[in-house]
Amino acid sequence: MAIHDYDVVRQDIKGIILQPGYDDGSIGPVLVRLAWHASGTYDKTTKTGGSDGGTMRYSIESNDPANAGLDHARAFLEPIKQKHDWISYGDLWTLAGVVAIESMGGPKIPWKPGRKDKPESAVPPNGRLPNAEEGADHIRQVFYRMGFTDREIVALIGAHCLGRCHGDRSGYEGKWTYTPTRFNTQFFVMLTKQNWQEKKLENGLVQYADEKDQLMMLPADMAFLYDTGFKEIVEIYAHDKQTFFDDFAAAFGKLLELGVNREDNVTKL
Ligand code: HEM
Structure with a gap:
């Protein structure tokens, strides 16, 4: 089995963060939001949701109104997925958030690979992410x-x-x-x-x-x-x-x- 070199993936993510035509010149913020929304569906009682599974690939989850705009983040990362086809979406999206924070001057975030893409049946219900109108x-x-x-x-x-x-x-x-x-x-x-x-x-x-x-x-x-x-x-x-x-x-x-x-x-x- 080929050795999976996450450092090369990190470098490739780092290489796409500056995007002069996008927002304030960086896709770093939207990558952080993608990592957060992929993970923030977790429910500790039922042990469902979370980044394991890469379930935002499916339209039910990507069309949750809370996830509007994250298609941009996923599209920027897709060529990196194509290049390193062994990496799961869950690992790629979370690693992208980590690399983005680090390259925008933030702290080093502990990160481990091991997420696996799961079938559509693993998609958590919509509405688990926080509502900005609330207190x-x-x-x-x-x-x-x-x-x-x-x-x-x-x-x-x-x-x-x-x-x-x-x-x-x-x-x-x-x-x-x-x-x-x-x-x-x-x-x-x-x-x-x-x-x-x-x-x-x-x-x-x-x-x-x-x-x-x-x-x-x-x-x-x-x-x-x-x-x-x-x-x-x-x-x-x-x-x-x-x-x-x-x-x-x-x-x-x-x-x-x-x-x-x-x-x-x-x-x-
Ligand atoms: C009470 C909890 C939260 C609420 C209600 C909330 C809500 C929002 C909303 C409404 C946006 C604007 C989305 C858009 O129009 O593009 C946003 C953006 C963002 N959120 Fe949160 N958020 C919360 C927590 C978090 C957490 C925990 C993180 C990460 C640790 C986070 C990271 C971000 C980032 C980086 C953006 C900017 C995305 C961009 O520039 O495209 N948020 N959030």
């Missing part, structure tokens, strides 16, 4: 279902330092920070420092804008300011980059591992 109760419900603690939830939302909202995907519009292609503490800094005002969009959705109307927050992001338990942790990360990086790396690594059953995958090969 702290909903956020806790969704992330507790995956098995996360409050501190891990706050660390994970720090990824909103990256990228932007797209009117034609989620319906929301704009970016959270002035550095959308750099992984840093700016989501927490902006959340706590700016004077956020409610802003009603033409499509009826409500988001929040800073005084200059250059940055945005989702209602769900504001929950991290309004909920005192979340806010305490937000304050820690806003002031301590190393603690945020360490906690984020651990939480994101855990997210990518949810539901990955290597023993089962090996015996079924």
